[in-house]
Amino acid sequence: MFCRHASLADSIISCFIVNNTMGFHPRYVLKSDLEMVPCLDLLGHRTPNCFVRRGSSNVQAELEALGSMMHGLAEGDAAVIFPEGSRANPAKRERELSRLAERHPERHARLSSLQRLIPPKPAGAQAMLDAAPGADVITVWHEGLDGLDTFPGMLQALSERKVTAHVVVTVHPRTEVPGGDGFAEWIDRRWVEMDEAVAQFTQVAGV
Template identity: 40%
Template sequence: MLPPRIIRRLVLAPLVIVLTVVAVVTLPVWLLVVAAASLRLPPPQRRGTRLVWFAVAWLTLESMALAACLGLWVACGFGGRLHRDEHQERHYALIRWFLSRVYGAAVRIFQLSVRIDEPPPTPDELSRRLTRPVVVLSRHAGPGDSFLLVHHLLARYDRRPRIVMKAALQFDPSLDVVVNRLPNAFVPRGTAESGVLAEIRRLASGMDADDALVIFPEGGNFTPRRRLRAILRLELKGLAEEAARARGMEYLLPPRPNGAIAAIDACPEADVIFVAHTGLDDLVTLGDIWRRLPLRAEIRAKWWRVRAADVPRDRESQIRWLFDHWERIDAWITENRPAPTPAA
């Protein structure tokens, strides 16, 4: 169960700062420990030291972000003017700074590279960027894909993302503080679907031209077991056509349409962006990261824009349209997916 907000502010936030100080002071010890633990791995794949360096970098950035949040809270009248546009922009700038530094650390430590295949820069495409809101429907797989997506929305496309997230993510103090000050939603575990859809409609209906509502229609990270369970769920509901189409997709869970449809209906003027990515698909658990993290991490991504005027408006057509694009994403992943990294 999630602690009350006042407890999270008074306990978890200072705890992160204490952990950061301890991690920095004891860094040589941790490097020796993980070096010893990695001796069983082939030399090119000894990834323990890289994971330690990244963890320390993350904690340091978390502490700096928390200090900045405190300063912003004081600057806006001890929280009294948090919802004004100028203070919202400062918090988006803070997220942009934080994610850019995390991304930079990943590039240096894991030799991460991200290649994005964008739509051709036609006059129509260029005119639609930052001139209308967008609903972003993305695949969900691999560690940090949501962070990378939000980073690129902020840094590369100058968008202001809105996300519906699991309430448990509020155990991360900087995420808890910053995200709760912006138009986002945390959904407690066990919340009825109607409650989740209400949050999606609330966020979508208030979007401006530079806003982007991010949704992961699969509902969770892809695993082969989840894929089989999702297909079985469709069969038990009597959705034979959707189940058959889901069986034809090798690397995706079948999309759950209600969230995407709720967002589209609440903001009919929004274009829809579909996002595919691949590269770290096999890294699901901490054990996978320890055994399979490659020496050079490469992620490939592609996105497609559907203009608002071309989005179907009746539910049955929307479901078929959503599955059409999910099949396109699955075909793209089949063509671009790298060979799996051998487990150590």
């Protein structure tokens, strides 16, 4: 499951969708900083989750850990990752787009229109799919939680309005998801589609 990341509530929402709505047992990709939270450290290591070190000098080891998390993935399981790697906000979006312009001009050309989401990082998601060749892909986007990416932002939003989230889940059969060099373009296209959908829904809702 590839989820948009825009708020502190995203993990709760995705868990509700996976567990309560779809009836799957979730496995999560989490940033290693969360190991400092005792309950996440305890539960996260007792179930097949993966704590990744962002900015690690050994990227290959992190990708192999993601692949290992997928071992034993059964029909009733779902692995969840936030491919953006961080909660979206305008500053992060501009920073990531500038980085792509320097390092991957072809991806920048595909993603330069993003207004709400930030560019996905395809390597981790692809490592997960490579380790589970029979798994379908689910993409998830939501609208209504922008600005709730920090605790002050969340407290301010909750004090000013009733927060309502609109969540869209799409299943992509594995036969429609390319591997190898084609995967980065595939996930980029999905991110542009989700970005456009968020903008359109926001405009209709008058947010």
